[in-house]
Amino acid sequence: MTLDIRPLVDGLSVAPQVTEEDIRAAHAAGFRSIVNNRPDGEEPGQLPSAEAARIAAGLGMAYVYMPAIGPTLDAVSDDFGKALAALPGPVLAHCRSGTRCTILWALAEAKAGTSSGEEIFRTAAAAGYDLSSYAALIDRYAQSRV
Template sequence: MDLRPLDETTSVAPMLEPSDMAAMAREGITTVICNRPDAEVPPSHRAAAMQSAAEAVGLAFVFNPVAGAALTLQAVEEQADAIDGAEGSVVAYCASGTRSAILWALAMAGRMPVDEILAATAGAGYQLDGLRAQITALEAQQ
């Protein structure tokens, strides 16, 4: 389990295992967000299996799948709602953590300065400077 903090309550991670849920619960995480579509994973890692493992140890589970170029404003809003609705720390995951980091970065537009958003993602290992224009545009819509 490779949790990469973006801020004091939200981390992203590469693909999680069902067995990671108990460890995350022990660490105080309350919500898991899956950004990986079921078509990308074996049955043992599809959303239903991951949700069952999460809920078995008391974690909330949100399925907000994003496939490659299919990133939409609705997916960004769903990510923001899931983060905002969490009663504690959140971990969002996908294959490498990149999609989850992108969703977080776009969801934070208007909440944090763009430079801080990009510094947070870079600190977690995700160079997302190419999103500066999109984050700025979303910030202007707030």
């Protein structure tokens, strides 16, 4: 299986669930940090976060386990934004499909006022992610920073 890396912005890419081989491939591709936004046990057979952290550490990569599910996305986006600012880049964030990671980035970006809602939606769409169900929230945060 080939790791489906989708660049969002400079220094941040997202991907679906990773395997041990994917972590090694991400390291070989130059990623220095991994953020795991998928809760352990969400799907049978997924790589547990403790094992992924061990593999990443063995490669000299930073690893952050920051599980997020629908009701917690808004709150977790604050920590996600802080992690992106603090971690050595480039950063690869992953979840089941990459969508949650993209939503977390979008909310953090809107809250920071770094990009307009339109720019955020365009960036996500270019990576293949539809954030329309979060449009009102993203726009509200983005407009409050204008």
